[in-house]
Amino acid sequence: MSRLFNIGIVLVSGFCLCGWAARGDGLSGSPSAEEIIRNVILRAAEAPAHLAQLEYSFIKSTEREEFDSKGRVTDRKSSSNEMVFSAGVVSKKGGENKPSSEKAGHAKAGKPKRGENVNLLTDEILGRYVFTLAGRTNLNGRPAFELAFEPRKKNSGKDLMDRLLNRMAGTMWIDVEEFELARMQVQLESEMLVGAGLIGSLKKASFILERTRMPDGLWLERSVQADYEARKFLESTRVSTRSESSEFRKRGGKS
Numbered sequence: 001m002s003r004l005f006n007i008g009i010v011l012v013s014g015f016c017l018c019g020w021a022a023r024g025d026g027l028s029g030s031p032s033a034e035e036i037i038r039n040v041i042l043r044a045a046e047a048p049a050h051l052a053q054l055e056y057s058f059i060k061s062t063e064r065e066e067f068d069s070k071g072r073v074t075d076r077k078s079s080s081n082e083m084v085f086s087a088g089v090v091s092k093k094g095g096e097n098k099p100s101s102e103k104a105g106h107a108k109a110g111k112p113k114r115g116e117n118v119n120l121l122t123d124e125i126l127g128r129y130v131f132t133l134a135g136r137t138n139l140n141g142r143p144a145f146e147l148a149f150e151p152r153k154k155n156s157g158k159d160l161m162d163r164l165l166n167r168m169a170g171t172m173w174i175d176v177e178e179f180e181l182a183r184m185q186v187q188l189e190s191e192m193l194v195g196a197g198l199i200g201s202l203k204k205a206s207f208i209l210e211r212t213r214m215p216d217g218l219w220l221e222r223s224v225q226a227d228y229e230a231r232k233f234l235e236s237t238r239v240s241t242r243s244e245s246s247e248f249r250k251r252g253g254k255s
Contacts, residue, residue, distance in 0.1 A: 030145065055085060058083055059080060068236075136176070164202070178219075180211070182219075183209065
């Protein structure tokens with residue numbers, strides 16, 4: 001079950017917006033979903049070069065709780081680390097760990113090495129979804145487009161990856177002024193059986209990502225929430241993870 005959970009985490013926290021399908025004529029006075037996606041792609045491809053040169057440090061606090069089938073906490077872990085955004089990559093201060101997949105706000109391309117997150121948001125995968133402009137709202141004091149998305153082929157697929165992605169749906173909020181992803185919420189629409197249910201199942205899963213804008217225009221991850229409930233053979237478990245980033249401080253770095 002942990003592999004399925006990791007797939008969902010990557011689906012939310014890594015994003016390379018390209019090749020998405022969209023539908024709908026948009027709200028009055030607003031661009032269509034297709035035009036919004038096109039602008040997001042353009043922003044990703046032509047983001048100001050100086051943003052990758054910026055350096056920030058911040059504190060990332062994470063708590064992970066595991067529950068049994070009766071809702072009792074069986075394990076709880078928490079950590080707090082000083083993180084650094086430098087040269088377009090987020091890593092733990094001191095370089096003790098490998099850089100995460102967030103690079104200038106987009107997933108790392110190319111074939112991943114062992115231990116690195118897998119970049120699932122390719123043209124092929126993103127082409128699975130249909131996007132619809134649901135409205136406009138105010139998010140953290142900034143106007144945002146609200147885009148709902150759903151899989152083209154629901155509950156189908158030959159392998160675990162296909163079946164998972166074809167069960168995920170949600171909403172994303174795109175900053176109106178800069179066409180940056182400000183928030184994303186994804187959830188599993190229906191239970192996914194493994195081995196026809198004999199091995200287990202992924203019962204529920206939800207992921208929420210929020211990003212925040214620095215005064216100089218750089219967008220960084222502010223919080224991630226991930227919850228999943230799964231069964232392996234006869235044993236059920238639920239895992240909840242929360243991470244919050246705070247105390248963002250600009251560092252020296254290149255100008």
